[in-house]
Amino acid sequence: xxDSSDVKLNLQPLRWITSLISVGVGGDDDDDxxxxxxxARASLxxxxxxxxxxxxxxxxxxxxxAEFAFRASVNDVGVADAKSSHMxxxxxxxxxxxxxQTDFWYVVDAYASxxxxxGNVSEALSCLDNVVLxxxxxxxxxxxxxxxxxxGSLLRALGHTCANGVEDEGEGHLFASExxxxxxxxxxxxxxxxxxxxxxxxxxxxxxIALRNQALSTSLCGGLFHxxxxxxxxxxxxxxxxxxxxxxxxxxxxxxxxxxxxxNGDNAGAATTNTPLAAGTWALATAPARIDLQGAWSDTPxxxxxxxGAVAGLxxxxxxxxxxxxxxxxxxxxxxxxxxxEGRNLTTGELQGRAEEVDTCVLSKVSDLSDFxxxxxxxxLIKCALIYLGLVPLVKVTPDNDDxxxxxxxxxxxxxxxxxxxxxxxxxxxxRGSGLGTSSILGGCVLASIERCxxxxxxxxxxxxxxENIVDAVLILEQLMTTGGGWQDQVNGLVGGLKVGTSxxxxxxxxxxxxxxxxxxxxxxxxxxxxxxxxxxxRLAKNILVSVLRRWGQxxxxxxxxxxxxxxxxxEAADAAQAADxxxxxxxxxxxxxxxxxxAGSDSGVEPRVVADVLSxxxxxGAIVGGSxxxxxxxxxxxxxxxxxxxxxxxxxxxxxxxxxxNKDVSLFSWHKATVDEAxxxxxxxxxxxxxxxxxxxxxx
Numbered sequence: 001x002x003d004s005s006d007v008k009l010n011l012q013p014l015r016w017i018t019s020l021i022s023v024g025v026g027g028d029d030d031d032d033x034x035x036x037x038x039x040a041r042a043s044l045x046x047x048x049x050x051x052x053x054x055x056x057x058x059x060x061x062x063x064x065x066a067e068f069a070f071r072a073s074v075n076d077v078g079v080a081d082a083k084s085s086h087m088x089x090x091x092x093x094x095x096x097x098x099x100x101q102t103d104f105w106y107v108v109d110a111y112a113s114x115x116x117x118x119g120n121v122s123e124a125l126s127c128l129d130n131v132v133l134x135x136x137x138x139x140x141x142x143x144x145x146x147x148x149x150x151x152g153s154l155l156r157a158l159g160h161t162c163a164n165g166v167e168d169e170g171e172g173h174l175f176a177s178e179x180x181x182x183x184x185x186x187x188x189x190x191x192x193x194x195x196x197x198x199x200x201x202x203x204x205x206x207x208x209i210a211l212r213n214q215a216l217s218t219s220l221c222g223g224l225f226h227x228x229x230x231x232x233x234x235x236x237x238x239x240x241x242x243x244x245x246x247x248x249x250x251x252x253x254x255x256x257x258x259x260x261x262x263x264n265g266d267n268a269g270a271a272t273t274n275t276p277l278a279a280g281t282w283a284l285a286t287a288p289a290r291i292d293l294q295g296a297w298s299d300t301p302x303x304x305x306x307x308x309g310a311v312a313g314l315x316x317x318x319x320x321x322x323x324x325x326x327x328x329x330x331x332x333x334x335x336x337x338x339x340x341x342e343g344r345n346l347t348t349g350e351l352q353g354r355a356e357e358v359d360t361c362v363l364s365k366v367s368d369l370s371d372f373x374x375x376x377x378x379x380x381l382i383k384c385a386l387i388y389l390g391l392v393p394l395v396k397v398t399p400d401n402d403d404x405x406x407x408x409x410x411x412x413x414x415x416x417x418x419x420x421x422x423x424x425x426x427x428x429x430x431x432r433g434s435g436l437g438t439s440s441i442l443g444g445c446v447l448a449s450i451e452r453c454x455x456x457x458x459x460x461x462x463x464x465x466x467x468e469n470i471v472d473a474v475l476i477l478e479q480l481m482t483t484g485g486g487w488q489d490q491v492n493g494l495v496g497g498l499k500v501g502t503s504x505x506x507x508x509x510x511x512x513x514x515x516x517x518x519x520x521x522x523x524x525x526x527x528x529x530x531x532x533x534x535x536x537x538x539r540l541a542k543n544i545l546v547s548v549l550r551r552w553g554q555x556x557x558x559x560x561x562x563x564x565x566x567x568x569x570x571x572e573a574a575d576a577a578q579a580a581d582x583x584x585x586x587x588x589x590x591x592x593x594x595x596x597x598x599x600a601g602s603d604s605g606v607e608p609r610v611v612a613d614v615l616s617x618x619x620x621x622g623a624i625v626g627g628s629x630x631x632x633x634x635x636x637x638x639x640x641x642x643x644x645x646x647x648x649x650x651x652x653x654x655x656x657x658x659x660x661x662x663n664k665d666v667s668l669f670s671w672h673k674a675t676v677d678e679a680x681x682x683x684x685x686x687x688x689x690x691x692x693x694x695x696x697x698x699x700x701x
Contacts, residue, residue: 013050016043083120087127094131094147095140099307099560104154112161117216124154129209136201142306142507144205145239149553152232159225177211181231184208189238190395192246208235233546236553240301241479247305247472247508276414276455279332282686283452285445286325286699288315288677289436290492291530291630291639293577293585294592295570297599298563299486299501300545301475301509303552307563308505310570312516312577313492316674318532321346321700322682323429324438324493326445328453329688330413334421335406337363337386339379346429346672349697366392366401366408375481381439382424384480385446386412388473389456413454424450429700433538435629435636437489443477444470444494448683461683467495467513470681475509484545487511489631496680500574518676522580527675529582529642531651536668537608537635544632547604562598569595586626586641593628606633610665614638617658623651639674648673 019040036044053061083106093100110120117125128151135143184204191197191204212228277283291314298309317323323346331338341359343352351358361378363369369392372383387394391412392405406419413420426446430438447470451459460469471490478485491501491513498516503509518526551559569588576584593615600606611629618624618640627640642651652671659666686699 012043013047014043016040016047019043083123087123090127091131093555094128094143094150095134097143097306099555101555101557101560102150104157107154108157108161111158115220117220121158125151125212128154129205132205132209133202136205137198139198141201141239141243142302144201145236145243145302146306146553148232148236148239149550152229152236153550153554155225155232156229159222159229162220162222162225177215178227181208181211184211185231185235185238188235189241191242233550236549237479237482237484240484241476243305243507244301244476244479244509247475247510273414273457274455276330277453277685279330279420280688281453282327282329282688283449283683284325284327284686284699285448285452285681285683286322287441287445287493287681288317288322288496288679289324289430289434289438290314290441290489291316291436291532291674292488292492292592293570294573294588295566296486296488296592296631297548297596298566298570299488299491299503300484300548301479301486302549303563304486304503305507305509306505308503308567309486309488310500310502310567311486311488311491312498312500312570312574313488314498314526314530314577315493315496315677315680316530316532317677318346318430318672318674320673320675321429321697322677322679323436323700324427324442324445325699326424326426326442326449327686328422328424328446328449330415330453331421331423333419335364335409335419337405337409337422337424339363339382339423340425341379341382342425343428343430343432344695349429349695349700364405366396366403366405367399368405369397370399370401372397372480373482375439375483379426380481381443381477382426382446384477385443385450386424387480388476389447389450389454389458412456422450422454427695431534431538433636434534435631435633436532437493437631439483440474440478440485440489441493443474444490444681447473447477448681452683452685467491468511470494471501471511471513472509475511484549494681496678497676498574498577500570502570516574516578518578519580522578523676525580525582526577526585527673528647529644530674531640531642531648532630532672532674533614533638533640534670534672535608535611535629535635535638536665536670537610544600544604544606544634547601548599548632551599551601558598562595566592566595566599582641582644583625586624589626589628589639589641593626596628596633600633604634608635608665610659610663611638613659613663614655614666614669615640618651618654621654621658623654 016036019036090102092098093102104124107120107124111117128147132144132147132151135141135147184207187204188201191201215224215228293312293314295309295311296313298304298307299311300309303309339361344350345352359378361368361382363383369383369387371377372380372387374380377383386392387397389412392408396403409422410416410419413422424446426442428438428442430436432438447459448461450456451461459473460466463469471487471494474490474494475485475487487503488501491499491511495513495515498518500514500516502512502514548559552563569591573585573588573592576582576588597606607629615624615627615638618627622643623646624640624642627638629635630637630639640651648671655666655669
């Protein structure tokens, strides 16, 4: 350290030990005489010549009073200095947007011992609160959002220490100001990403801090820690939504298309519109599914704008069909909005389940839209699409707003004083939780069909940047619905063929789509060798998403390195596919699967046992060159790339012969051929009378 009182140790007498290690001493066959180098022998001789002290002699030489005084000074000054230095490091990591891990392990350990938030816990929370307020004041919502996630993780860890203690008596307790807390989070969500809102956001953050500190001063139960942890995460997600919405607003400001009503109140959408379709005429939008080849997770906000993302993927048909569609029509002399979200059989087109189980909903009041943030609510995706397209300003969509929806419908449909109704139907030929981008791609279909039907110009269909526009629009839908997905599903499903989507490390978030031309040889090879299997285990990607975003917020070394590898791998996979090097594509898919599992974490359930069994068996028998669960994992569709010469029936036979006897879950698998779809999203006009307002499987051909 440079202090003149420091004692420099002479390590020369110990260097002979290193020589023993290097020659591998140990074991029954070692000779008694070890051949040491001349330098090592000199070190050993020096060691042997040194004086020895017994423990009693050491005790007599020691100064207990000085020793205890030194240890006290280390505790009083040294530890305090170390903690202060650590907090300054954390502050700089956050405010400088460094991809470095934030570590509060000693805070959690200390709390587990003393059960008090005074000292370590209070200091850590104060440090993070200061980062939040500084970031809010500077308009750096991404930094504030990360800080919220880190606070949430710290509080959750503190809650886990209460799992077997008396503090658990309060589990499930909600503090008195819970509603005020939720109101503050909503206020953050509805704020705009602009300088005029900075003071307001700072006041909201100060109020959240005061509410939390007041609650923790009266109770330290595990339930309260977990409540705040979950709600700090909601605050982080709210700021992510604001950042994503700001991207759409910035994009709309540079084009002639209309802005949505998410940030603009009653005057939203005052720009140009197109002529609506005649009543009774359907606007039908259809799209393929998608297979992600490399890079997914790097597209997910806030990762996509905090680090930057890149994803390579394919738009695909299943068994020759484009499995997703939405249609919309204006209904003359009617009122309200009829919505239906249906699932149909991929082969026959028949409705899945009983007719009364089909998700239907009728909107007549503004409050009927208010559950749009719950992805399990009736027709949530369609509700979000209507809000995005300007049916009702977002700030007015509340449970207690029972205003008549009809004036808003008439305005959206440009019907003047005439009352008209609207009917929207979304259809999926895929099982729920497929992992093939269903929700996002279907969201694009819903947006496109409504826009074409009523003549809004929010997405700008047909414009030169329509691909990027609809990708950004669907990204916002996912934020509104709280499923929080990224942009890769819509890039890879709504844009045909092979492509690489990218986003830079910046706010506003901007996506860029690069189509990668496939020659006939490459396309035919992909069509021949890609096989999909539905595992029979659906999942909601949001479950794994939350786990990933928690880990990203803390910037664990593993997850930061994994994101870097994901981004780098996207171009590699696309180049291999374009060069018709399908074996290389398989290698990329294998690596991608390992990276997906690393992102989710070992305890996430990302890889069901049956999937591990199927992949290991097919690889051991040389039947495939690569495989991965599509999307986030945890279930849904498994994609494999076969070794040349192996077809769908060959793969099926191997699995049935070699896996079924050890894992009965493989009996739930259904197998499908995947082929590249070059068209992507297609919007057409269909005469309602000729279809009888029904369904035609040919629409998906």
